[in-house]
Amino acid sequence: xxxxxxxxxxxxxxxxxxxxxANRLREKLAGKTGIPEVIVAPPFTALxxxxxxxxxxxxxxxxxxxxxxxxxxxxxxxxxxxxxxxxCTYAIIGHSExxxxxxxxxxxxxxxxxxxxxxxxxxxxxxxETLQEREENQTERVIERQLNEGLNNLGNDDIEKIIVAYEPxxxxxxxxxxxxxxxxxxxxxxxxxxxxxxxxxxxQQTVILYGGSVTPQNAGALMSQPDINGALIGGASLDVExxxxxxxxxxxxxx
Ligand code: 13P
Numbered sequence: 001x002x003x004x005x006x007x008x009x010x011x012x013x014x015x016x017x018x019x020x021x022a023n024r025l026r027e028k029l030a031g032k033t034g035i036p037e038v039i040v041a042p043p044f045t046a047l048x049x050x051x052x053x054x055x056x057x058x059x060x061x062x063x064x065x066x067x068x069x070x071x072x073x074x075x076x077x078x079x080x081x082x083x084x085x086x087x088c089t090y091a092i093i094g095h096s097e098x099x100x101x102x103x104x105x106x107x108x109x110x111x112x113x114x115x116x117x118x119x120x121x122x123x124x125x126x127x128x129e130t131l132q133e134r135e136e137n138q139t140e141r142v143i144e145r146q147l148n149e150g151l152n153n154l155g156n157d158d159i160e161k162i163i164v165a166y167e168p169x170x171x172x173x174x175x176x177x178x179x180x181x182x183x184x185x186x187x188x189x190x191x192x193x194x195x196x197x198x199x200x201x202x203x204q205q206t207v208i209l210y211g212g213s214v215t216p217q218n219a220g221a222l223m224s225q226p227d228i229n230g231a232l233i234g235g236a237s238l239d240v241e242x243x244x245x246x247x248x249x250x251x252x253x254x255x
Pocket of ligand 1: 212
């Protein structure tokens with residue numbers, strides 16, 4: 001099973017800062033073996049400069065969002081093809097900040113997934129419940145709806161290209177991480193959904209990341225859960241030292 005560590009920089013870093021980070025990350029990871037696959041998601045302005053720095057390294061680049069249309073009068077938006085051309089292999093889709101701050105709903109996220117796949121990007125689909133939904137015992141219902149509607153009409157050959165990221169909204173940027181067993185429970189539910197909707201094989205092969213206040217201190221315990229295949233990291237991915245400590249979690253546990 002693959003393991004992936006992905007850093008979502010959100011609206012942080014100028015081009016100069018992003019390029020400096022990419023150079024240092026490249027240097028620190030050069031020649032390292034036995035580490036997870038690594039992805040960084042810079043803001044749009046830095047996508048191409050970062051891709052150029054990382055070309056030929058093992059680190060791949062993701063867009064933080066894309067528009068569902070190929071081109072047209074959509075002021076301020078960027079298409080999947082544009083992101084691909086800028087050097088992206090992946091696109092984060094349906095991040096909770098897009099859902100809550102920019103009104104993206106499951107139907108739109110479904111269109112964005114199709115657009116990303118059509119452009120040859122691998123989507124990282126983010127799903128997760130709010131605190132209120134968790135307290136009302138709605139977690140599985142919300143996850144099920146986000147999967148049903150987000151992946152609506154997509155066949156197994158598309159779904160096998162998708163990475164799922166479980167990011168409980170109450171754990172994002174709050175310092176409140178889901179406990180390893182809370183996260184594992186939802187990850188197992190997601191894998192079970194994939195087994196029913198797609199196939200047992202596809203469900204076993206799908207990478208399911210956890211996101212929400214992941215740090216070098218808690219990464220190892222989260223990653224030791226059987227259905228957690230990596231992490232999507234916000235705050236702790238902005239500093240190259242802390243990001244590398246998470247990438248090397250299996251060597252630095254307890255340090
Ligand atoms: P934090 O790691 O800052 O909680 O952010 C998580 C996240 O939203 C990653 O996409």
